[in-house]
Amino acid sequence: xxxxxxxxxxxxxxxxxxxxxxxxxxxxxxxxxxxxxxxxxxxxxxxxxxxxxxxxxxxxxxxxxxxxxxxxxxxxxxxxxxxxxxxxxxxxxxxxxxxxxxxxxxxxxxxxxxxxxxxxxxxxxxxxxxxxxxxxxxxxxxxxxxxxxxxxxxxxxxxxxxxxxxxxxxxxxxxxxxxxxxxxxxxxxxxxxxxxxxxxxxxxxxxxxxxxxxxxxxxxxxxxxxxxxxxxxxxxxxxxxxxxxxxxxxxxxxxxxxxxxxxxxxxxxxxxxxxxxxxxxxxxxxxxxxxxxxxxxxxxxxxxxxxxxxxxxxxxxxxxxxxxxxxxxxxxxxxxxxxxxxxxxxxxxxxxxxxx
Amino acid sequence: xxxxxxxxxxxxxxxxxxxxxxxxxxxxxxxxxxxxxxxxxxxxxxxxxxxxxxxxxxxxxxxxxxxxxxxxxxxxxxxxxxxxxxxxxxxxxxxxxxxxxxxxxxxxxxxxxxxxxxxxxxxxxxxxxxxxxxxxxxxxxxxxxxxxxxxxxxxxxxxxxxxxxxxxxxxxxxxxxxxxxxxxxxxxxxxxxxxx
Numbered sequence: 290x291x292x293x294x295x296x297x298x299x300x301x302x303x304x305x306x307x308x309x310x311x312x313x314x315x316x317x318x319x320x321x322x323x324x325x326x327x328x329x330x331x332x333x334x335x336x337x338x339x340x341x342x343x344x345x346x347x348x349x350x351x352x353x354x355x356x357x358x359x360x361x362x363x364x365x366x367x368x369x370x371x372x373x374x375x376x377x378x379x380x381x382x383x384x385x386x387x388x389x390x391x392x393x394x395x396x397x398x399x400x401x402x403x404x405x406x407x408x409x410x411x412x413x414x415x416x417x418x419x420x421x422x423x424x425x426x427x428x429x430x431x432x433x434x435x436x437x438x439x440x441x442x443x444x445x446x447x448x449x450x451x452x453x454x455x456x457x458x459x460x461x462x463x464x465x466x467x468x469x470x471x472x473x474x475x476x477x478x479x480x481x482x483x484x485x486x487x488x489x490x491x492x493x494x495x496x497x498x499x500x501x502x503x504x505x506x507x508x509x510x511x512x513x514x515x516x517x518x519x520x521x522x523x524x525x526x527x528x529x530x531x532x533x534x535x536x537x538x539x540x541x542x543x544x545x546x547x548x549x550x551x552x553x554x555x556x557x558x559x560x561x562x563x564x565x566x567x568x569x570x571x572x573x574x575x576x577x578x579x580x581x582x583x584x585x586x587x588x589x590x591x592x593x594x595x596x597x598x599x600x601x602x603x604x605x606x607x608x609x610x611x612x613x614x615x616x617x618x619x620x621x622x623x624x625x626x627x628x629x630x631x632x633x634x635x636x637x638x639x640x641x642x643x644x645x
Numbered sequence: 646x647x648x649x650x651x652x653x654x655x656x657x658x659x660x661x662x663x664x665x666x667x668x669x670x671x672x673x674x675x676x677x678x679x680x681x682x683x684x685x686x687x688x689x690x691x692x693x694x695x696x697x698x699x700x701x702x703x704x705x706x707x708x709x710x711x712x713x714x715x716x717x718x719x720x721x722x723x724x725x726x727x728x729x730x731x732x733x734x735x736x737x738x739x740x741x742x743x744x745x746x747x748x749x750x751x752x753x754x755x756x757x758x759x760x761x762x763x764x765x766x767x768x769x770x771x772x773x774x775x776x777x778x779x780x781x782x783x784x785x786x787x788x789x790x791x792x793x794x795x796x797x798x799x800x801x802x803x804x805x806x807x808x809x810x811x812x813x814x815x816x817x818x819x820x821x822x823x824x825x826x827x828x829x830x831x832x833x834x835x836x837x838x839x840x841x
Contacts, residue, residue, distance in 0.1 A: 300826035335833040338778045339801040347680045348694055352672055355698045356665075359705065 290314050292325050299332045534578070535639040536585065543567075543644050550585075550640065557581045559638075567642040575636045657714040660705070668705050675718075676701070678803065679725050685798045686729040687736070688787050696732050700725050722805075722813050726795060733791055785835040793828035800825055 295318045301307045302315055319326045375383075540546040550569065554561055557580060559573035573581055652674055659667035679700050684693035703724055711720055786794050795814070799805045807818045814821065 296830070297826065300822065300829060331833050331837060332829065335829065335836055336801070338782055338836070339797065339832075341775065342779050342782050342802060344677060344681045345684050345690070347676045347697075348690075351676055351680070351694060351698070352669060354694075355672060355701055356669070358698055359702060362702070 290318050292318070292322060295319065295322070295325050296328055299329055302329075303333065303336055534636070535641065536582075537641045537643060538585070539643045541644070543642060546642060550642075553581065553584050556584070562637075567644070569640040569642070571638045571640060572635055573638055575634055578636060578638070581638075652717060654714045657708070657711070657717055661709050661711070668701075668708075671704070672701050675721060679721070682722070682725050682798060682803060683729060685783070685786060685802055686726075686794060687732060688783050692732065692736070696728050697725075700728050703728070719809065719813055722799075726813070729795075730791065781836055781839060782832075784839065785832050788835045789828060789831055792824070793831060796821065796825045796828050797832060801829075 295315050298307060298311065298315050302312065307315065319329055538546065538550075550571075551561060554571045554573065557573055557577040559571050559577070559581070561569055562572050563570040652671055656667045656670050660671055676697065680693055680697040683696040683700070684690060687693055687696065700721075704721060711717065786797065789797070796810070799810050799813075800807075807821055810816075810821050811818050816824075
């Protein structure tokens, strides 16, 4: 038996676990090998030292301290338990809850990302108003666009259309701006009066444009080619925002007046673009507007027509106001007004029938 | 190498039901064993006391999970060893043992005493020398690997059987014997180096 094998059996020899044959072999080697004998002596000494090591006594305060610690933890435990409880739940319970939470988060994120742009966009939109005037303005705007599209198909009106009676032509050219402004309240007052008490057929006309606008009306109508060239989407919008004219027509025979009105409009190359009870919106070439007014005035000789030119306060919306201002500036700077393009060749006339 | 009296099944069942008196009885019966294992494993009385208390708190909190009351001692020793391993790692991370050379004073029950580098076996009768042997052994154990220290503490200091050790450590007896022999030989070398 070599030294290494003998040294591997030191523990077994010490614990008396070797067979008698093994014990004899090891002992013989130890007696003949001083190095292994010295090693075994050291090993025996270590084992004796280990056996001599006694147990240390437990401190007296061990149990009281332990119980105190447990009491302290009991006080803290309720707060801790609530958070720790979740971690103690089985996965079969935690996973579905986590999945549902994840889905909820995804939906929330999607909802928020979809909602945010809309919320940002809303303030940019014009504030909807419920007043009839704004609605009217809108319809006019739409009509103007529609009209622009139809401009290309120029309808020829029959010159033989019967002339309506009982209409006195309103003055086309607005002489003085101040006059317009001064008569504006009167228009309102007369409107009310007409609705309630008037027994006569009369035409009241309100002009909502100023000097510049009036001058433009006087400008002879431009050629159709020019009109067609000038039309554009932008132009249509601009036209819609322009101030329009309003004519109040007092009539005795409604049906007749309506048919005559239709004919008259067609005769001047225009069209009735919207009918709303006794209200009509007509689109007319600007050049023919003065003639149209004259014909309307002749609609009935037996009736009296009141002519009023006024800056219509209700139509003085932002766009119209801006248009007026801009045009005034233009007039100062450029002098005589010229038709820049076809978009200015049409105008919207509002006709209100008041039955006696 | 004393064997503690076996704890009665009723006491364990009462403790399972949350009876603190039964728990205190268990502590009184097993505190010395747990405390000594902790001390031999860590080499510090204060750490050993703190660890032993933590072991008993764990016992009280989880005794309801113990299915076989007859295996209480094995279960308790496993909890103790696990706590020792964790604390050892914790202290090692904080370089707790770095300054602990064999020349440092060693903490004993009777306070710190300076290390003397000489062979105490020449005068083994004196109490002082007995203390010196204890210091040398404790110092030597700290130099061993953790698993080697465990084997020596359980077998040579606590006197557990190979069968019990095999069960707690999850190793066959033969493996435990060979590992333990290697640990003893390493300790011998450590002590030889420190004595010369």
